Amino acid sequence: MIRVALAVPCYVDQFRPQAARATLALLERLGCDVSLGFDAPCCGQPMFNAGVVEAARDVAAGWLAASGAFDAIVMPSGSCTHHLRHHVPALLAGAASAHAARVTYELCEFIAGPLGRPTLAGHFPHRVAMHLGCHARRGLRLGGATELHQPESGPMHAMLGALDGLTLVPLDRADECCGFGGTFAVGEPDVSVSMGRDKLGDVTGHGAEVLVSSDPSCLLHLDGIARHGRSALRVMHIAELLEEATR
């Protein structure tokens, strides 16, 4: 049995706990022994991206202290994983950050990689549009970038494509940012919402019933715009979709 810790980012804990519960259920269903003993609220990405480096270092130190006890840590968030892997080692150089960077995985990346399950058997009879957050797509390279002439790909894409009944809806601008961008969402609110509206227009314009992402931060923003516009679109985290599809 693979032992793994579930690390729940601050905003998932508070705004989308169902994504964390679905991650837990899914990992247990896949045969993991999941520890809930990881106890740090946040990796410090919000401060780091805003340029407030000292605060980012303080908060990341708490995260690293919690990481030391585990050999594998799974997070239902691409951007937090990206921050840990690519920024924290420079922010807090040393064995602790190197360890955390090595053992921390984004959920789909973990299932397809260390768990060795690139696809899962399941059923989800809906038209689904996939949104891969930019830190997952271009930062962790968990999807294709059109700038690099790569086709849409990656672990989440493969898992969705393998589910029975699921129709993956192609988007006009699949790898365009949704406009969340952390503090950008409130620092540049008009551009942020304009980008989000365009993303949702692309999704609903192709007849998708469900929008799924491995990044709950993108979803927080997109769901807010969808609810403001009273859209019927169902916004889901990939853990929620996979958990429901494999029940």
Place this chain on the structure above:
Amino acid sequence: MTGHPAAAARFLDDAARAAWHDQSLWFMRQKRDRGSALPEWESLRFAGSALKAHAMSRLADLLEEFERRATANGVVVHWARDAREHNAIVLGILRTAHVTRVSKSKSMLTEECGLNPFLEAQGIEVVDTDLGERIVQLAGEAPSHIVIPAIHWKREEIGALFHRTMGTPAGETSPDALAAAARVHLRDALLHAGAGITGANALVAETGGVVVCTNEGNADLGMHSAPIHIACVGIEKIIATRDDLGVLLRLLARSGTGQPVTAYTTHVTAPRPGAAMHVVLVDNGRTARLADAAMRTALHCIRCGACLNTCPVYRRSGGYSYGTVIQGPIGAILAPAIDLDAHQALPYASTLCGSCVDVCPVRIDIPAQLLAWRARGAAAGRLPRGYGIVFEVLRRVLGTPATFARATRWARRVQRLVPAAWLSGRWNPWTRPGRALPVLADESFREWARRERNQP
């Protein structure tokens, strides 16, 4: 709001126009994607990055080699420490030759130095001969894009402008007719100019030559029809060899417009008989940039515009929202080096989506430099308003599991007690543009785990 966010909000007020602008530039991005779909594209990008890094590491040697060879070829080479010296040198050349009319092809360096207003104040007439540049010049504007200066102009508006300034028929909007009118108009300026000013896409050290790329041939007409050619060039444009130039030109045209090569690519090494050629080499902050290890690769930029076209923020906020000569992602990392106080908001005009670094022909890690500028601005006390308090609170709240639990319990109480309408007031940037507030769950994951899984 002030600065970029406010200018962007004004740009987005005209939603239809903003959508048109976004789509026009997305079209350029798609052309670039098709034009750059070569098996060797990634190798070219690595080679482009390497040849630029090499040139910057030997900047002084290569510039001196260039000067030696160009001088031997009969070119007069000038050195300008800053914009003021650059403008004075150009004025000196023109005054000595009693020139009062000048044609000028596209040059972002002369925009950076403010050459046009400077020369006009001295009584010298300057006509920009690139069609897009001429449009914005006639309108009294600056370029809104480094490659497509008038990308924000619609053809109907250009028709009205040409009617007013060139006497084209009212209501004329055919691109062919408008281009033909512009051709006649510009021919006059080109034929009667006492000097032709150009920029340069590259300086080649081993030839002492200046390379100029255009699609309209206007730079060639300018430099070959006037008795004096003055090339105004930033020193970072130097490359070592003709072989390097081959790589650079392929990257430039495909990244800029998706073309395999620009329509006119001229490698000029000497003045023609009876004419004079000057090259003005301009520093204007570039050597200081080179000394800044974290930021120096910004000097590798070849001004192709690909990062502007791909940037979802640039497309939806327009070139003028940046308030800089160079716009978009590359502008947002260049401008703070010139004046951090004036441009401290620009590094925040990005979601850090990373498209710019993937599209960049010389692989400049723009997001890393955006983050580095944010950190420098913060360290210098130049955080955007409100960020200081917000992040100090967050630092405490997110510091330990106990403070996080306590603070979020309070937040849920506030959410229950305070009317949603007040929380979503005009003051709240999250909700103001049309985005519902996120809802704190009744039970956090950690509380659920404690209840269901006996977690401490």
